[in-house]
Amino acid sequence: MRMTTSDEDLALAAARGDGQAFASLLDRHYDRLFAFCFRMTGSRTEAEDLTQDICAALPAKLQSYERRAKVTTWLYRVALNAAHDRRRKMATYAKAATGWGDWEVARTETNAETASQIDWLTQAMALLPVDLRDTLALILDDMTHAEAAKVMRVSEGTISWRVSEAKKHLKALKEKEASQ
Amino acid sequence: MTDDLDDLKSMMTAATPTPDPAKRAADLALAQKNFDALQGSRDGLRPTSVTGRKGLWTGVKTMFGAMTSRGGLTATTALVACGFLVATPVGQEMWRGAINDRNTTTFAEELQPVVADAELDVATASRQREAVEYLAEPVPNAPVVMLGDVASGPTAQMATDNFARTLPVDGALIVPEANTETFANADESPLKITSETPVSTFSIDVDTASYAVVRSSIMRGQLPSADAARVEELINYFPYAYPAPEADGAPFRPTVSMMDTPWNADTQLVHIAIQGRMPAIQDRPPLNLVFLVDTSGSMADPTKLPLLKQSFLLMLDQLRPEDEVAIVEYAGSAGEVLAPTKAAERQVIRTALESLGAGGSTNGQGGLEQAYAVAESMTEQGEVSRVLLATDGDFNVGLSDPSALEDFIAAKRDTGTYLSVLGFGRGNLQDSTMQALAQNGNGTAAYIDTLSEAQKVLVDQLTGALFPIASDVKIQVEFDPSQIAEYRLIGYETRALNREDFNNDKVDAGDLGAGHTVTALYEVTPVGSPARLSDPLRYAAEEPAELESNEIGFLKLRYKAPGADTSQLIETPILRDQTAGSEAKFATAIAGFGQILRGSDHVTDWSIGDAIALANAHRSDDAFGYRAEAIRLMQLAATLKGN
Numbered sequence: 001m002r003m004t005t006s007d008e009d010l011a012l013a014a015a016r017g018d019g020q021a022f023a024s025l026l027d028r029h030y031d032r033l034f035a036f037c038f039r040m041t042g043s044r045t046e047a048e049d050l051t052q053d054i055c056a057a058l059p060a061k062l063q064s065y066e067r068r069a070k071v072t073t074w075l076y077r078v079a080l081n082a083a084h085d086r087r088r089k090m091a092t093y094a095k096a097a098t099g100w101g102d103w104e105v106a107r108t109e110t111n112a113e114t115a116s117q118i119d120w121l122t123q124a125m126a127l128l129p130v131d132l133r134d135t136l137a138l139i140l141d142d143m144t145h146a147e148a149a150k151v152m153r154v155s156e157g158t159i160s161w162r163v164s165e166a167k168k169h170l171k172a173l174k175e176k177e178a179s180q
Numbered sequence: 181m182t183d184d185l186d187d188l189k190s191m192m193t194a195a196t197p198t199p200d201p202a203k204r205a206a207d208l209a210l211a212q213k214n215f216d217a218l219q220g221s222r223d224g225l226r227p228t229s230v231t232g233r234k235g236l237w238t239g240v241k242t243m244f245g246a247m248t249s250r251g252g253l254t255a256t257t258a259l260v261a262c263g264f265l266v267a268t269p270v271g272q273e274m275w276r277g278a279i280n281d282r283n284t285t286t287f288a289e290e291l292q293p294v295v296a297d298a299e300l301d302v303a304t305a306s307r308q309r310e311a312v313e314y315l316a317e318p319v320p321n322a323p324v325v326m327l328g329d330v331a332s333g334p335t336a337q338m339a340t341d342n343f344a345r346t347l348p349v350d351g352a353l354i355v356p357e358a359n360t361e362t363f364a365n366a367d368e369s370p371l372k373i374t375s376e377t378p379v380s381t382f383s384i385d386v387d388t389a390s391y392a393v394v395r396s397s398i399m400r401g402q403l404p405s406a407d408a409a410r411v412e413e414l415i416n417y418f419p420y421a422y423p424a425p426e427a428d429g430a431p432f433r434p435t436v437s438m439m440d441t442p443w444n445a446d447t448q449l450v451h452i453a454i455q456g457r458m459p460a461i462q463d464r465p466p467l468n469l470v471f472l473v474d475t476s477g478s479m480a481d482p483t484k485l486p487l488l489k490q491s492f493l494l495m496l497d498q499l500r501p502e503d504e505v506a507i508v509e510y511a512g513s514a515g516e517v518l519a520p521t522k523a524a525e526r527q528v529i530r531t532a533l534e535s536l537g538a539g540g541s542t543n544g545q546g547g548l549e550q551a552y553a554v555a556e557s558m559t560e561q562g563e564v565s566r567v568l569l570a571t572d573g574d575f576n577v578g579l580s581d582p583s584a585l586e587d588f589i590a591a592k593r594d595t596g597t598y599l600s601v602l603g604f605g606r607g608n609l610q611d612s613t614m615q616a617l618a619q620n621g622n623g624t625a626a627y628i629d630t631l632s633e634a635q636k637v638l639v640d641q642l643t644g645a646l647f648p649i650a651s652d653v654k655i656q657v658e659f660d661p662s663q664i665a666e667y668r669l670i671g672y673e674t675r676a677l678n679r680e681d682f683n684n685d686k687v688d689a690g691d692l693g694a695g696h697t698v699t700a701l702y703e704v705t706p707v708g709s710p711a712r713l714s715d716p717l718r719y720a721a722e723e724p725a726e727l728e729s730n731e732i733g734f735l736k737l738r739y740k741a742p743g744a745d746t747s748q749l750i751e752t753p754i755l756r757d758q759t760a761g762s763e764a765k766f767a768t769a770i771a772g773f774g775q776i777l778r779g780s781d782h783v784t785d786w787s788i789g790d791a792i793a794l795a796n797a798h799r800s801d802d803a804f805g806y807r808a809e810a811i812r813l814m815q816l817a818a819t820l821k822g823n
Contacts, residue, residue, distance in 0.1 A: 005401040013400075016481065017219050019212065024402060026211055034199040044197050051199070055207040059215035121191045140189045167185060 007071035015062045026058065029075055032141070036076060039137035040083045042125055054082045069150075076143075076151040080134060087130070124173055128166055135162040368780055369669045369676070373714050374661040380669055381677040383689035384454065384653040384698045385410075387618065388637070389603055389611060391417035392627035394777065398813055403820050404777060408611075411671030411774035412700065418770070418806050419641075420697045420763040422455035430750055431649040432456040432692055436735055437760035441703055442794055443772055443786035446711030450667075450702040450754055451764040452657070452735060456649050458695035464647060467503040467566070468520070468558040472551040473536055474571035475509045480538035481572075483629065484605040488570050489533050491602075491634030496530070498642050499523035506554045507532050510547025520558045548588070555597045565597045566623065566646055571614075572605040589620040590688070596743065598648070602637070603627040615674065622651060622691050640804055643694045650739040652689040652747065655700060656682045657754070659733040665712045666705040668782065670771050682738060685747045692739070699767045703782065704732070730756050762798045766807065769795035773814055788818040 005013075005021075007028070013021035033054065038047035061078050065071075125133055138148040145163070149156040372380065390413035397404035425433035435453040471492060479485040499505070501524035507517040518532035548569070555565040589599055599621025601614045611627075618625035626637045654677060659667050669676075681687040692698065705712050733754040738747040760768075773791040775783040792814045799807045 014215075017478070019215055019219070020397070020402060020405075022215050023208070023212055026208055030204055030208065031199060034204075035196045038196050039192060047197075048200070048203055052203075052207050052210065055211035056214055058211050059218045062215075121188065121195055124188065136188070139185070140192050163185075170185075170188065 008067060011062065011065050011071045011074070012067060015065050022059065022062070025071070026055065029072070030055075032072075033075065033079060036079055036137060036141060037083070039140060040080070040134055042122065050079075050083055050086055053086060054079055057082065070147075073147060073150050076138065077153070080151060083134070120173075120177075124170055127173060128169055132162050132166045132169070135159060136166050139163055367673065368775075368778060368782075369671075369673050371666050371668045371713060371782075373666055374659045374664045375717065378661055379656060379658045379679050380667065380702070381654065381656045381679050381682050382669065382672045382700070383675045383677055384655060384692065384700075385412050385672060385675050385690050386416055386693060386696050386698060387413050387615065387625045388417040389614065389625045389627035390414060392603075392629050392633055393611065395809075395813055396627075396629040398816050398820065401820065403817060406778050409774050409777040410674065411771055411778065412675070413671075414774040415671065415699050415701070415767050415770050416697070418766070418810070419804075420453065420455075420699060420767065421800065422453040422697055422763060424455055425457045430748070431739070431741070432653075434735060434737055434750060434752055436752060436754050437758040437764055438732075438754070438756055439760040439764060439768070442768060442790065443775075443783045444703070444711055446709045447703050447705045449760070449768060450657075450704055450733070451760045451767065452655065452700040452702075453764065454653070454692065454698040454737075456692045456694060456696040456698075458643070459647070459649070464643070465563050467499065467646060468555060468563055469499075469503065469505050469646075470551045470555045470558070470565070470567045471505065471507045471533075472547055472567050472569045473507060473509045473517075474547075474569075475511045475536055475538050476572075477511075477538055478572055479604070481605050484572050485536065485538050487628065487631065487634070488602075488604055489536065490631055491628055491638055492533055492570075493530065494631070494634055495638035495642065496523065496526060498639055504558055505529055506558065507536075508547055508551045508554060509536055510550075511538075516550065516554060520554065548585070552592050552597055556595070559596065564647065567597060567599045567621070568602060569599060569617070570602045570604060572603065586616055586620045589617055593620065593622045598622045600646075601625045604629075619690070620688070622648065624693070636804065636806070641693075641695075647694040648691045648742045649694050649696075650692040651742050651744075652685070652687075653692050653698075653737065653739045654682050654687075654689045654747075656736045656738075657702065657733055658736075659704065660729070660731065661707075663707060663729060663732040664704045665707045665709065665716070666714060668703045670701040670703060670775065672700065682736070685740070685745065691742075699764075701768065701771050706732075728756075732756060762800055766795055766798040766800065769798065770810065773817070777817070788814050788821060792818065 005024075007025065010021045010025040010028075014025055030051075034047060034051045037050040037054070038044065041047050041050055058078065065074055125136075128136065135148060135152065138151055139145070139159075143151070145156050145159040149159045152159070387410075390408065390410040393408050394404045394414065397408065423433055423435050425431065432454050435455070437451045437453075439449050439451065441447040441449050473485075473488065475485065479488075496505070501522060503523040504520045505518070505523055506520040507529075509515055509517050517536065518529060521528055521532075523529070548567070551567045551569070555567050559565040593599070599617060600623030601618040601621075603611065603614050603625065604627075611625075614625045614627075626633075628634050628637060656679075675690065677687065677689065731753045735752050735754055737750040739750070740747045769791045772783055772786055772794070773788060776786070776788055776791070792811055795807065795811050795814065799811070802808055
């Protein structure tokens with residue numbers, strides 16, 4: 001028998017002031033949250049800062065958690081909003097947009113093959129408009145379109161459209177590479 | 181098309197770094213601190229008819245007053261969180277959510293200068309991060325400067341004084357607060373070398389709170405934190421059928437026996453059992469009980485006030501018509517809900533109990549003073565009075581100094597009014613405060629998480645909980661260094677006494693209730709055992725033991741008759757050939773389980789599964805089903821640990 005309290009129960013307990021429940025909940029989701037932040041920002045330091053922001057604000061956000069939402073949906077929405085806020089707060093929007101450009105530094109530390117792949121990834125992500133990139137950040141976490149739609153509070157159709165747009169961008173990039 | 185995404189996904193997976201463990205820990209700690217701060221401020225922030233607008237400042241002020249240095253650090257966060265509340269859009273939204281009241285703006289205005297200053301200092305002190313709210317690690321100086329700069333009102337000044345006093349000198353040593361629950365526990369009793377420290381002294385402990393806390397953690401799928409498990413309280417949770425005292429002798433009877441240690445083939449266990457006499461229940465004097473009920477806002481949870489009411493109703497049925505009951509509630513202000521009433525008038529008491537509602541902040545001391553006053557007015561010659569404090573442990577208003585409160589309770593104890601503490605609910609259970617209060621009040625601390633636990637504490641064991649038969653029971657064991665090389669007391673870390681305290685009747689110790697049993701275990705390493713951890717001294721004065729003697733040590737017990745000032749002594753040798761019975765084996769299983777939960781270094785090759793097997797073999801009668809429950813609990817814990 002596996003005695004595991006569901007995320008939702010933990011979140012409700014935490015919202016009622018149960019510190020241990022809150023600790024368990026965050027501990028469960030921290031790694032996934034960090035990975036999501038990374039996919040949205042494209043840089044380790046940016047992702048770290050963003051994750052920290054989210055952690056700092058999460059207790060307050062928790063008061064708004066309601067049972068009808070899945071915890072992951074709610075958490076990703078908080079993360080997404082935090083990422084938006086952060087981008088807005090950036091002195092220049094450009095700095096956020098070039099996050100994926102910082103990969104040059106990390107790239108030199110990895111082996112050649114991965115490096116070229118990461119390079120392609122960097123390029124590809126940097127090319128995408130922000131909303132498409134955020135959408136991909138969700139979809140790449142094995143989220144269904146329906147789930148991603150709930151997180152982003154848009155219709156499922158919009159998500160599907162964004163994904164196909166993103167694919168078009170990627171295809172265009174590949175073709176461009178092939179022609180070179 | 182999908183291939184593009186799959187490629188992207190695998191690349192992304194390869195590129196995604198794993199979080200830096202240190203950063204991860206820091207983030208989790210930060211989140212927890214903000215969480216804690218939010219819990220603390222929530223009660224204070226909510227203006228109620230009782231507290232009015234004063235609530236916030238009083239809360240903050242007394243929080244500082246009551247704080248230890250660890251608490252001080254939490255408060256640092258609380259202040260930062262206050263900044264966070266006002267300075268950021270997120271925080272402001274939260275404020276609007278928390279107080280839908282026109283006072284909000286005034287509050288915000290009051291706080292504004294504080295925040296502005298803090299922002300300035302923090303911005304320069306830390307590496308130019310954007311705002312206060314995301315302060316990664318506490319900057320020790322910032323909050324002090326912040327408060328010092330503010331001269332807006334006397335409360336702020338008071339806060340400064342208190343805060344500056346309690347701030348630890350070494351601000352860099354930050355212990356992350358994982359939870360607002362605090363547990364009284366010390367490091368595991370260290371191994372003692374008999375030739376250096378032949379004497380071990382401690383006070384008995386009949387509290388059971390730790391077991392219930394452990395159970396409530398496990399039942400919701402989490403292993404309890406190591407500090408939550410006090411081994412002696414786990415052991416003493418269970419009633420044991422030890423040999424009863426003789427009819428006209430001492431009020432209790434000690435039994436000492438020995439057995440092999442289940443978790444270490446080369447050591448042995450000394451099992452010390454105390455069985456208190458069960459006086460004829462019909463002879464008991466009338467009881468005077470004052471229910472002191474915490475009705476602060478935090479008690480609204482179903483596991484708190486509603487459970488408390490049901491528990492007291494259960495207990496009511498156990499009282500005799502001539503017993504008297506009074507109810508005092510305390511929230512922002514203390515008040516007598518029910519004047520002393522004979523238990524015969526059940527309906528009156530019931531109605532008063534039902535009328536209790538949660539709201540407001542907590543004023544622990546005001547309530548306590550009133551409860552004692554009521555209790556004293558009820559006491560007649562030869563009667564027992566007891567205050568039963570029921571709380572979730574949140575003494576955060578009106579208490580300026582925890583040690584002053586303990587002194588107050590200790591002084592009242594000497595005038596004959598005792599205090600027992602019942603803890604309810606989890607989340608901000610201040611277990612250490614409960615422990616301290618009950619220990620000073622000659623009472624027990626119990627934690628009630630379910631109605632069946634209430635049944636155990638307030639019905640099955642009511643007599644023991646309310647009628648002390650011996651006070652200040654101290655145990656002193658002297659081991660013979662020629663027989664025993666090393667020994668270790670299992671549990672009782674928070675109950676250790678100095679060797680000289682044993683004969684000093686002024687030193688307080690635990691009390692034994694009617695019919696109570698107390699169990700203590702020593703793990704001893706005989707001379708010549710391969711389990712010995714320390715090398716024998718080359719130049720030791722001790723002569724090698726010629727023969728293995730039967731007597732390996734000597735047990736001394738001191739106790740006072742209730743109300744007496746001088747203690748009496750009971751002595752008995754510890755003999756090898758007294759082999760332990762089934763009851764002792766069950767206690768040993770629980771001791772092993774408790775030590776595993778504590779992460780003990782001494783129980784390594786033994787699993788919870790072994791503890792279950794041992795406990796199962798020695799379930800005995802188990803009339804109330806406690807042992808069966810413990811075995812289920814251990815099974816769950818084993819599953820959790822395996823995950």
